[in-house]
Amino acid sequence: MTRLDGVPSTEDQNEDADAADRLLRSTGAPVPGQRQVPFPLQFWRSAIGKKWAMAVSGIVLLTYVLAHMIGNLKVFLGKNEINTYAAWLRTLGEPALPRTVLLWGLRTGLTAAFVIHIVAAVQLTRMNRRARPERYQSKRDYASANYASRTMRWTGIIVALFVIFHLADLTWGVANPHFVRGDPYDNLFYSFQRVPVAIFYIIANIALAFHIFHGAWSMFQSLGVNNPRYNRWKRYFATGFAGLIMVGNVSMPLLITTGVVSR
Amino acid sequence: MKITLTVWRQSGPNARGGFETHHVDDVSPDMSFLELFDILNEALIADGKEPIAFDHDCREGICGSCSMMINGRAHGPERGTATCQLHMRKFQDGAHITVEPWRAAAFPIIKDLCVDRTAFDRIIEAGGYISAPTGSAPDGNLILVPKAVSDTAMDAAACIGCGACVAACPNGAAQLFTAAKVQHLNLLPQGQPERWERVVNMVTEMERWFGSCTLHGECEVACPKDISIDFIALMNRDFIKAQFKQRRLTGQHA
Numbered sequence: 388m389t390r391l392d393g394v395p396s397t398e399d400q401n402e403d404a405d406a407a408d409r410l411l412r413s414t415g416a417p418v419p420g421q422r423q424v425p426f427p428l429q430f431w432r433s434a435i436g437k438k439w440a441m442a443v444s445g446i447v448l449l450t451y452v453l454a455h456m457i458g459n460l461k462v463f464l465g466k467n468e469i470n471t472y473a474a475w476l477r478t479l480g481e482p483a484l485p486r487t488v489l490l491w492g493l494r495t496g497l498t499a500a501f502v503i504h505i506v507a508a509v510q511l512t513r514m515n516r517r518a519r520p521e522r523y524q525s526k527r528d529y530a531s532a533n534y535a536s537r538t539m540r541w542t543g544i545i546v547a548l549f550v551i552f553h554l555a556d557l558t559w560g561v562a563n564p565h566f567v568r569g570d571p572y573d574n575l576f577y578s579f580q581r582v583p584v585a586i587f588y589i590i591a592n593i594a595l596a597f598h599i600f601h602g603a604w605s606m607f608q609s610l611g612v613n614n615p616r617y618n619r620w621k622r623y624f625a626t627g628f629a630g631l632i633m634v635g636n637v638s639m640p641l642l643i644t645t646g647v648v649s650r
Numbered sequence: 651m652k653i654t655l656t657v658w659r660q661s662g663p664n665a666r667g668g669f670e671t672h673h674v675d676d677v678s679p680d681m682s683f684l685e686l687f688d689i690l691n692e693a694l695i696a697d698g699k700e701p702i703a704f705d706h707d708c709r710e711g712i713c714g715s716c717s718m719m720i721n722g723r724a725h726g727p728e729r730g731t732a733t734c735q736l737h738m739r740k741f742q743d744g745a746h747i748t749v750e751p752w753r754a755a756a757f758p759i760i761k762d763l764c765v766d767r768t769a770f771d772r773i774i775e776a777g778g779y780i781s782a783p784t785g786s787a788p789d790g791n792l793i794l795v796p797k798a799v800s801d802t803a804m805d806a807a808a809c810i811g812c813g814a815c816v817a818a819c820p821n822g823a824a825q826l827f828t829a830a831k832v833q834h835l836n837l838l839p840q841g842q843p844e845r846w847e848r849v850v851n852m853v854t855e856m857e858r859w860f861g862s863c864t865l866h867g868e869c870e871v872a873c874p875k876d877i878s879i880d881f882i883a884l885m886n887r888d889f890i891k892a893q894f895k896q897r898r899l900t901g902q903h904a
């Protein structure tokens with residue numbers, strides 16, 4: 388038998404291993420016990436710990452996505468509204484903290500959540516591939532896995548690539564020829580004049596909605612939050628959240644590019 | 651009924667396998683899926699051919715040995731039934747059915763449709779027990795268990811260890827099996843002394859062999875005992891709690 392970590396198990400080396408076991412037994416030095424590591428790493432090493440980390444970082448990311456959407460919908464209220472909001476973000480935490488310190492703190496936390504979420508996803512995916520090296524040779528007939536749950540990897544990759552482009556477009560400005568620092572309103576309108584860019588925004592946000600549809604439901608299970616009394620609300624919550632984010636975020640490129648909303 | 655059966659044949663653990671197609675006539679709708687294999691095997695033996703190896707024992711859905719991926723579903727299309735309880739009347743006359751063994755790194759194929767499920771025993775060894783005093787039998791009902799709790803524990807204890815959850819899981823995870831075995835004991839007073847140790851040890855052993863859960867829910871549909879994925883959440887909760895718990899203060903040994 389193959390253990391996922393590639394180490395032959397002690398049982399496999401046991402004289403009394405049953406016949407089927409013996410067929411595939413690999414021999415060698417006794418298996419050393421796993422090295423003990425300090426508490427948080429020990430937890431992280433387990434797949435359930437990684438899923439927990441994915442759920443917690445997922446909650447951070449969901450909160451951010453919601454706040455980001457609400458803030459940016461101000462674009463429909465006019466240039467002054469959104470630009471004031473953008474400037475306010477920099478003064479957040481003042482006067483207790485110096486200018487932009489809290490903003491950078493939030494950015495650091497957000498980046499950490501992204502990194503944890505992605506690293507855990509990659510490691511778990513590799514673990515799952517190892518768990519079934521030989522695929523089914525006939526066609527699988529899925530009964531409960533839905534489109535969203537089966538495309539988490541792909542929607543995740545689309546969203547990750549989109550985030551990089553989105554930063555280059557509207558934060559760093561390198562992907563936006565008309566970029567003017569501190570003027571998100573005009574930057575956004577110029578950006579969405581480019582139809583392919585607007586389409587990419589729309590596709591990425593639909594992918595994000597699918598990702599949330601499964602993620603915002605399954606995170607409760609990963610955290611062990613389960614009670615028949617409110618279990619169905621988990622589904623409603625995930626569907627509602629995904630729908631809200633999709634409508635809100637898609638409305639911006641859609642309405643601006645088609646000219647329904649103009650400057 | 652006439653049935654066309656495409657079956658996975660593999661002569662040994664390391665041999666190359668492949669599909670083989672057989673036509674079986676005179677199938678009675680009242681036959682079980684395993685009886686279909688019985689008559690096919692009798693015909694193969696009469697022809698001097700090697701019969702198809704498949705696992706079976708009780709043929710009444712309680713032992714968990716029958717294991718077949720039927721048309722891409724573990725234990726076939728019916729919910730809450732093991733392969734032995736699946737009847738041919740559930741198929742159309744003239745149906746073409748494809749049968750494959752469970753596929754997972756931890757379930758190596760022994761021959762044809764037989765796989766080695768020893769990895770499940772390793773998980774049980776890691777914590778699927780309680781410590782009980784020896785000596786004369788204690789009085790009945792000495793430990794009171796609320797009805798709802800004993801019902802839930804029984805729902806988990808219904809697991810027959812067939813491996814359909816692993817087979818059906820796109821990630822090859824054994825979460826439903828392990829969750830059922832952990833929670834069946836963790837829910838009851840008798841399971842409390844080892845509660846936190848049990849969940850950590852069984853999960854650790856499980857993760858040495860199997861994939862991780864992404865909550866597709868395929869296991870729940872495949873399970874011949876209809877065990878709910880809610881048990882996976884309960885297991886996750888116990889595992890997470892076990893990480894943060896000060897076990898000495900709470901009276902549970904580490």
Ligand code: FES
Pocket residue numbers: 705706707708709710711712713714715716732733734735810
């Ligand atoms: S043969 Fe025992 S469960 Fe099917």
